[in-house]
Amino acid sequence: MHLILIVIFAILAILALWWGARLKRERKDGVDALEQDDRLQRVDSDKAVPAPGKPSATQPDMPPTAPAPPPVAGGETIATPQPVPSAVPPVPAEPAVEPVAAAPAPPAPPVAPLAPAPAGDTLTTLKGVGPKVAAKLNELGITSFAELAALSPEQAAAIDAEMGNFKGRMARDRWQEQAALLAAGDRAGYEAKFGKLG
Template sequence: MGTTSTDHGVQAYAWVTPATLIAIAVFAVLVIAAIIWGARLKAQRKAAEVELRDEAEAIVANTPVDDTAPTEVLVVPPPPVAPAPPPLAASETPATYEPAPVATPAPSASPSATGADDLTLLKGVGPKLAARLAELGVTRFAQVAALSSAEADALDAQLGTFRGRLTRDRWIDQAAYLAKDDRKGFEAEFGKL
């Protein structure tokens, strides 16, 4: 004998037991309780917002406005700014470095074919900085050693990203030794060449 259609219907609902029905009912009750609880919290929050708004409006409405009393204004002073330098007189021009002519070539540590010294022997001078100095007309140790304080400041101002190295690395002192080809004095003061 085969199975009848009623047997298929019974088998389709075989998973439905009293325990399953009870679990579904408990879950449904919990969901409904959560929805009701959420609705109550929302109503309480709205009531509190309305109460706060009403209190704020009442305070504003009961506060007398005194138009004659001065109001305090907090004034924050701007940050201090360095004073501008005084204007140049008609006879003054901005300082720029003009290389001093070297009367007699001094012996150099490593002269090149052009008669220029190897300025990279100065501590703190690399190839890029030596090229920048050459662009400014400084190619000899004697030129660096002979710089006055004003000329050194003017040259330093034209060094761009290398500004400050002339003083910090004591180029004038170094160049004085190298212009005289005094390697021992240089190395005693500044270290090995």
């Protein structure tokens, strides 16, 4: 008797497994057919989602509404049907983000427009100013002795901060003082303080 029950149970288990495998295969074939018709888009091996713009059978685009009541004779007014609440809670709208005003940038030092240096007004004449330093000063708008000599302490500090590897050389080599003497044409005063001009 026990042996018969065991055999029946084994047959039922095999039938259940076979039936489950058959249902799974039918489901997979149905999903594949929907994908080929471009009605579904596969996310992973077991799940399929509707293609963009197409409603899913389980999640329609619009919430269902209650059926409209039948017309009433005698011209009575009937209430408009109310939508049936969806099981999915509505997603709250994101709050509008106001653009944050950027902090005003510090004012750039006033830079004179690039103009050719006057004849003989070559910045490389200054002690401690070579071709690379002169080129960097030209990039920053300083092309003559007069422009260099006329810088305010704030402007000079801003220019010096932009000098990269040459930062600090303006004060150490006294470029502004040299430039002021040369801009005034005081060659003797320059050579007395800084040595003979080359």
